[in-house]
Amino acid sequence: MTDDPFRQIKFYKSDFIASIRILTAAEGGRQTPPHNPIRWDVMFLGDDDTGYLHMIHPFFIEEPGVYTSQNIPITGTKIAEMYVILEERKPFYREKIYEGMKFTYNEGSKVVAHGEVIELTGLLNT
Numbered sequence: 001m002t003d004d005p006f007r008q009i010k011f012y013k014s015d016f017i018a019s020i021r022i023l024t025a026a027e028g029g030r031q032t033p034p035h036n037p038i039r040w041d042v043m044f045l046g047d048d049d050t051g052y053l054h055m056i057h058p059f060f061i062e063e064p065g066v067y068t069s070q071n072i073p074i075t076g077t078k079i080a081e082m083y084v085i086l087e088e089r090k091p092f093y094r095e096k097i098y099e100g101m102k103f104t105y106n107e108g109s110k111v112v113a114h115g116e117v118i119e120l121t122g123l124l125n126t
Helices: 087-096
Strands: 016-022 041-044 056-063 077-084 102-107 110-120
Touching: 016 056, 077 087, 077 110
Parallel strands: none
Antiparallel strands: 016 077, 016 110, 041 102, 056 077, 102 110
16 A cells, blocks of 8 residues: 555546645744645635635645645645535535635634635546
8 A cells, every 4th residue: 555645636637726825823823834735724705605615625736636645744835726515515616616606714713824726627627
């Protein structure tokens, strides 16, 4: 068995690309920076599903197709390939997500990052 955390995701096209800014501890974010792959819940700003957390996971990248190593802390603003985890929710997201849409990443009720959709990719083709 391999210890490559990206082994399963390599077979899928991302659903969209986002710019994500990780909040510092001083801003109320995490005490320690996250590492790839991180499993946060996302909340869209202005969401019609008030309080509903969505399972859309980021994989931070250095460039398209090149994931940030799991040994490197993620800080500041980074680009991430985004993956909708629940396949049956993709039709819902296809209607909901648009370029420029803002969202937060949460650990429980705590906001740990702010993001913006910058490009729709595989979500358009599902």
